[in-house]
Amino acid sequence: MLHRYAFSNFQSFRESTEVNLRLNRKVPQVGWDVVSVGGHRLSTVAAVIGANGSGKTALLKPVVFLAWFLKNSFHAQVDAPIPVTPHFSSPNEPTEFEVEAEGLDGQMWRYVLRLTQQRVLHEALYQQKVKGFSYVFVREWDESAQHYQVKQQDFGMAPSEARKVRPNASLISTAAQYGVEQAQMFTRIHLQTNVVANGRMPFRADRDLPAAAKHFALNQAQQTQMASLLKAWDLGLSDVQVREHTLQMPGEEPQKVWLPFGLHTDRNGRSQELSLFDESSGTQSAFVLLARLLPALADGGLVVIDEFENDLHPHMLEPILDLFANEETNPHQAQIIFTCHAMEVLNVLHKSQVMLVEKNEDCESTAWRMDSILGIRNDDNFYAKYMAGAYGAVPQF
Structure with a gap:
């Protein structure tokens, strides 16, 4: 199950942005929440709302891109650019992603990726242990030596092959072709979507x-x-x-x-x-x-x-x-994450299950979970207050 993902310098989002499906003890039973195998309370639904052009679709794209990159980047053409677009104000800075998810056995994983359209700069997989997350592998581009440094702990890929992974491919996607069991587990990610690189x-x-x-x-x-x-x-x-x-x-x-x-x-x-x-x-x-x-x-x-x-x-x-x-x-x-223009969804879901998206005058999108707004109450009329502009993320005329 997906716990959270975060990203920065990706399409209209310049600063770090997080989508978090975790629910704390203060959130009442809302119907679309479960306790995972690992004992974590998670939402099974997240709605994304905001004005046209605010960045709602861009908020969905990181998880779609990561699923593709982990599963299929090995099959990309050798010289194909990596399909990420940085914010236009930072074209020469890397794009960063981080995702935390839970396997069917309750095991927690964290995946971190920093890259440009030309190459992966940093890729790492972590597994949660008793005292926190411990790396499974870390792959780092050494600019001075012009090659990758790779360290592993029980990942199982031959070091010589790991260092030769293409700049535009994931180590996980590549290792799966060599029969590495942990890598093959990630290539079985089950994602259903109508989102592609260019949008819906x-x-x-x-x-x-x-x-x-x-x-x-x-x-x-x-x-x-x-x-x-x-x-x-x-x-x-x-x-x-x-x-x-x-x-x-x-x-x-x-x-x-x-x-x-x-x-x-x-x-x-x-x-x-x-x-x-x-x-x-x-x-x-x-x-x-x-x-x-x-x-x-x-x-x-x-x-x-x-x-x-x-x-x-x-x-x-x-x-x-x-x-x-x-x-x-x-x-x-x-779980389902979706964008929506039908504001009636605010009468259905809890404030912890709604992401609001807005774009400022510098063409930078920001997103926040509705329950992070100070002063918002569980018994508020979310629909009426949103339509009145109390929460932001509405069209400005």
């Missing part, structure tokens, strides 16, 4: 509906759960089915794809089937969103969604988020 992937029905349909076709239990949820959410559906079809484009080989269909039944029992391509954008969005949420809920992991409520009615927020609050639907303590 725009919804494309021709791509996203068949991809989601294929997922459900290969996961019958999740297909059944998806259909049950869509019916319960009052979308006018009596069932949702997926079927394999063969498409033949002129001059091309036949291609098999999975396509979704919605069944509508009136009070007299008369039924009409529609392709989901002909359904509303809200129904389409909910179908694709569930293809991201249900795998994480089934197996555990992290979901990162930009513009969570896109094409959905605000009243849909709570029943969807409730999937992460219920032990029956979230048996492996999956």
Whole structure:
């Protein structure tokens, strides 16, 4: 489970910024909180709100980038730049990341990374012991010698190979290719997201509906759960089915794809089937969103969604988020971090589960957890006060 991540000099964020999912004893039982295997109290939900252009998406990107870097940077082209963008006021300064997370066995890990677009400058993995964190490996770029210095404790990669890891790749991603067990554990990070390096992937029905349909076709239990949820959410559906079809484009080989269909039944029992391509954008969005949420809920992991409520009615927020609050639907303590423009979320979540984001006149974003605001009370009307500008992070006209 994710505990926290911090970063600096990344996109619109110049100064160090932290997203923290830990809950202390003062936070009441809020429904979206669990006690992890390691005995830590954590939130399973975090909402990010703020004005357009404030940096909300940029706040999500570090955890998405780190998941890619740990898992897949080994497969990047040899001379490819590392896909990080520093704040425009500090183009020659490194970008820094730090993340703390807990394994399925309750073991705590800390990963630290400092880099430029050209190379990793510092990379380190720490494991929590009785007296604090102890390094597993530390990889440091020696500018004067023009090579990496690497020290290890029970990591298991040959020192000669560790020193030769490419400047644009993670030692963990590389070590996984050599069969290093601890490295392979990190490459199994389960992340579901609609965020890429350039921001939110725009919804494309021709791509996203068949991809989601294929997922459900290969996961019958999740297909059944998806259909049950869509019916319960009052979308006018009596069932949702997926079927394999063969498409033949002129001059091309036949291609098999999975396509979704919605069944509508009136009070007299008369039924009409529609392709989901002909359904509303809200129904389409909910179908694709569930293809991201249900795998994480089934197996555990992290979901990162930009513009969570896109094409959905605000009243849909709570029943969807409730999937992460219920032990029956979230048996492996999956977590979700999302941006949102539906301020009704402030009537649903606790102040400790909301991040506010704002950008100043110097084009620098800042973010803070709402419960860090002095004087804010648990019984405040968060929605009314936010809309009145009491907490900041609102558009200025």
